[in-house]
Amino acid sequence: MVQPDNSRIVVLGTGGTIAGTAARAGDHTGYTAAQLGVAQLLDAIGTLPAALRGRTLVAEQVAQIDSKDMSFALWQQLAARCAHWLADPAVQGLVITHGTDTLEETAYFLQAVLQPCKPVVLTCAMRPATALAPDGPQNLLDAVTVAVDSDAASHGVVAVCAGVVHSARDVRKSHPYRLDAFGSGEAGALGYVEENAVRWVRREPVSIDSHRPISIQKLGKVKQAPRVEIVMNHAGASGVIVDLLVKDGVRGLIAAGTGNGTLHHDLEAALLRAKAAGVKVVRATRCAQGRVLPRPADAFADSNGLSPVKARVALMLELLAVDTR
Numbered sequence: 001m002v003q004p005d006n007s008r009i010v011v012l013g014t015g016g017t018i019a020g021t022a023a024r025a026g027d028h029t030g031y032t033a034a035q036l037g038v039a040q041l042l043d044a045i046g047t048l049p050a051a052l053r054g055r056t057l058v059a060e061q062v063a064q065i066d067s068k069d070m071s072f073a074l075w076q077q078l079a080a081r082c083a084h085w086l087a088d089p090a091v092q093g094l095v096i097t098h099g100t101d102t103l104e105e106t107a108y109f110l111q112a113v114l115q116p117c118k119p120v121v122l123t124c125a126m127r128p129a130t131a132l133a134p135d136g137p138q139n140l141l142d143a144v145t146v147a148v149d150s151d152a153a154s155h156g157v158v159a160v161c162a163g164v165v166h167s168a169r170d171v172r173k174s175h176p177y178r179l180d181a182f183g184s185g186e187a188g189a190l191g192y193v194e195e196n197a198v199r200w201v202r203r204e205p206v207s208i209d210s211h212r213p214i215s216i217q218k219l220g221k222v223k224q225a226p227r228v229e230i231v232m233n234h235a236g237a238s239g240v241i242v243d244l245l246v247k248d249g250v251r252g253l254i255a256a257g258t259g260n261g262t263l264h265h266d267l268e269a270a271l272l273r274a275k276a277a278g279v280k281v282v283r284a285t286r287c288a289q290g291r292v293l294p295r296p297a298d299a300f301a302d303s304n305g306l307s308p309v310k311a312r313v314a315l316m317l318e319l320l321a322v323d324t325r
């Protein structure tokens, strides 16, 4: 039979709990992440052919890590493989299996550097594959359902977990254990996967940046990412860490402020010293919801609503864009 042009869904494996195994089925925390290959994960889903609706699957193992260990080098590699497959006219969309711990950072990074016109769907699991009732197979099936959906492309990179579709910009891990561990905060979910179909509830097209901060070709040649660190405001915060980081050559700092981005005066003084020394400083809030409301006289740029970890990715890419101009 002749396949239609966009006849393939590519699933890229990177590890995580979705590929994790434990010695006992009841063990949901004492397992080892990143043990099973992505092809094995797909083989375990008997209902996959129905979700594919005639498309064929291609599986590729890009990495096998616990996502707490995610690195810039692996992001470079993953972005390159995504770009390779997205350029193939026979590919309709990509699914990426990923650990939950840094999924939101990878999602934001990939959206920024790929700005894809085809679906790129990250998925994950909170329970290892050996659990009595693992959530990975359903999440992977749901992710394939989203990748096949004709409306998915307009949303750019998305994340699917526990039947909920989140945008790369808004997705955030908000619980360390529950199966529905992700939320989109005030923005709300993009959609829901129900009975093998996607119900989109938010229609606005994706907008992270009007241009790519760096081309995939240039990104692949970067030897070392600009160092950007996160410092948090808290009761008793001091500027010691900031001063040490500046001495150590940090290029950018994200200040995860309290409330509306407020900073202990000792930390603020150190950040002002850092700024005077040429370090880029961006202010975010450590609050799980909402954003910093900036005022014209603010000494530091605000993160434009990005969480501290995503603001870190954005600043790193901004510095890279300048370095590689």
Ligand code: SIN
Residues within 6 Å of the ligand: 015, 016, 017, 018, 033, 065, 066, 067, 068, 098, 099, 100, 101, 102, 124, 125, 126
């Ligand atoms: C990881 O992030 O790789 C481990 C934790 C998880 O996937 O839930």
